[in-house]
Amino acid sequence: MRYLLLCLYFVWLTSAHKYSTRVARTKYGPLRGILIQNPPVEAYLGVPYATPPLGSLRYMPPVTPSTWRAPRFADTYSAVCPQRLPDIGNRTEALLQLPRGRLVFLEKLLPLLSNQSEDCLYLNLYVPRPGK
Secondary structure (H helix, E strand, O other): OHHHHHHHHHHHHHHOOOEOOOOEEOOOOEEEOEEEOOOOEEEEEEEEOOOOOOHHHOOOOOOOOOOOOOOEEOEOOOOEOOOOOOOOOOHHHHHHHOOHHHHHHHHHHHHHHOOEOOOOOEEEEEEEOOOO
């Protein structure tokens, strides 16, 4: 039992984000990113660049997002825009339609495309860490 608790604690420690001490100032509001060790960068994930295109904003040009005052934690990937992907469930059939390299790439990419939404106007920014 102790071993299990120790393993769970280790998983929790290694999976927790390490937040940057630096706060990036943008014209919309302050952002606090996360630190990534290899390569040493600060990542600002899910930074909005427009108001979500929902309701009356659907099919309209992007609208400037609302501002915020308190530092916003930019630590989570946002949804990706909806897209149709080729059916790769039957690998043999898929190889008749796609080159092997593209199929392998799509197999790696699919887990990242599971969260799709029209609310997808966000950027993921990767910035060199100071002094690195």
